[in-house]
Amino acid sequence: MKHNNVFLSIASVLLLIIPKLLSAQAEQLVSGPMVGYAEMREVQLWVQTKKTDTVKISYWKKGSVEKKFSEDFITDKNKAYSTKITITGLKPGNRYNYELYINNVPVKRDYLLEFQSTPYWTNEAETQAPNFRMVLGSCFNRNYEGSQSPKKTYGSIEIFDSIYTKHPDFMLWMGDNLYLSAREWNSKSGIDELYTFYRSTPELQKLFGSVHHYAGIDDHDYGPNNADGTFWNKETTEEAFRYFWSNPNYGVASALGKGATGTFVWGDAQFFLLDDRYFRTPLGSTFENPGMLGKEQIDWLIGALKMSDANFKLVMVGTQVLNPSPAKDLYSNYPEERAALLQRIKDEKIEGVIFLSGDIHYTEMTKLDRPGDYPLYELTSSSLTSTSKAEPMKNPLRVDGTLLMGHSFATIDFIGEPTERKMLITIFDDKGIKIWDKIISRSDLSLLNKK
Known part of the structure; x- marks a missing residue:
């Protein structure tokens, strides 16, 4: 019974702390994330925070549950506390959902977060170009x-x-x-x-x-x-x-x-x-x-x-x-x-x-x-x-x-x-x-x- 009380006490504290932590990181975001350029194997995202922070994204191919994480990037005071997050190792012509993290805490957005790698095409043998x-x-x-x-x-x-x-x-x-x-x-x-x-x-x-x-x-x-x-x-x-x-x-x-x-x-x-x-x-x-x-x-x-x-x-x-x-x-x-x-x-x-x-x-x-x-x-x-x-x-x-x-x-x-x-x-x-x-x-x- 004593252990159960301790567990309930910890759970109660976490229920109070976690929403405040999530809210604090969301408030730290000034603008973005903005999806920038796309290539067949690489995309880049831009983000801006209020101070020097560590940012990264998790991302997963649409329809998949397997998440991957980008490297950590630091927002730069000399660039108005912005940075660019580069995602590599993608395959051509795929769409991905993603989520932003600031200081290892996810930042929830109430709209779609998505990027895509550009489709493969070559001007040879009259191959079908993507629409x-x-x-x-x-x-x-x-x-x-x-x-x-x-x-x-x-x-x-x-x-x-x-x-x-x-x-x-x-x-x-x-x-x-x-x-x-x-x-x-x-x-x-x-x-x-x-x-x-x-x-x-x-x-x-x-x-x-x-x-x-x-x-x-x-x-x-x-x-x-x-x-x-x-x-x-x-x-x-x-x-x-x-x-x-x-x-x-x-x-x-x-x-x-x-x-x-x-x-x-x-x-x-x-x-x-x-x-x-x-x-x-x-x-x-x-x-x-x-x-x-x-x-x-x-x-x-x-x-x-x-x-x-x-x-x-x-x-x-x-x-x-x-x-x-x-x-x-x-x-x-x-x-x-x-x-x-x-x-x-x-x-x-x-x-x-x-x-x-x-x-x-x-x-x-x-x-x-x-x-x-x-x-x-x-x-x-x-x-x-x-x-x-x-x-x-x-x-x-x-x-x-x-x-x-x-x-x-x-x-x-x-x-x-x-x-x-x-x-x-x-x-x-x-x-x-x-x-x-x-x-x-x-x-x-x-x-x-x-x-």
Whole structure:
């Protein structure tokens, strides 16, 4: 009887302590976990805590009860108490559930926690490429005491619920993923504070928990509005971009690893994320070779496009590329470099290219017909929440019926048989209502489709 009383006393104490311990660790979490890049054998997750903590995840293949654990990782004070958890040894094309641990205590979430390894595919013998869905958007702004316009009214945060209901495999953030202001961009502490504010948005957490995320950069992630390569603190802002996002690589176009340029593959699509700020020369300057992307980055892009065996080669640039109008902050302001890039794509006979962009606070599709070659398309998706424009810029290449003045996002479904793969592009408003869609087939992006 005495032993039973002791056992009951211990059990009672544990029943009191354990919930408090679980609650304490949950409160230690600032944001995340966010599922980052995926490869066939590896994925990465990002997490942020309030102080230096030890974090890890347990994970198990869907339908299995066998759990595995990641290594322990330490959240880093110099990276706003964030860290990245890398999971290795996966098999291609599998989905896994997972659970976060902080200081060896599980942190319960009331939404799905899931990641996936990318499916195996090779462009040989007309093998079936996997069907998948991505979502993309740009220009996410929130009211914040330190923001550029703290009294402005921005779009509804519920747009992220609408995105979640589309069940994408991954999301591509196409720049202006937050809005640094003069209060932040000159100091690391200010930059980290604003990133933390945006990243801890409650409505984002379930989207972070089960959808993979990749990010490109534009001026408001980088520094002042319409900033160029002369911005003095660009190393600090781009470093923050690297540790707050979980792309598989950065700086791949530079011999010194500079800039945010990167690439990743999903199924039969390869994505090329260009840095349109770090290498940009000032407008109206007397630089010998004025440009937005710079020779080194363009050389890398052309080589990488030519080497890629993907059916679709999607080039993301924060700034609009194909619109020829002389409007502010378009690639048209660097006509020689822009013309040289498009000519090199043609000269190298590179098929399957489509451009993606954001920045302009409205959505449209641009089509550039090219004599003796297939047409180039550009999908511009903007904005997620940032203030909508009253009038669009002039764009003589705009595809009829694709202009949307308002908050929106896009999905692209990669579908079809091996001999005729397609991209189904769909534009939704912030409520998740379909506005328009368009199919671009791989054959539309072929040299056989010469005009």
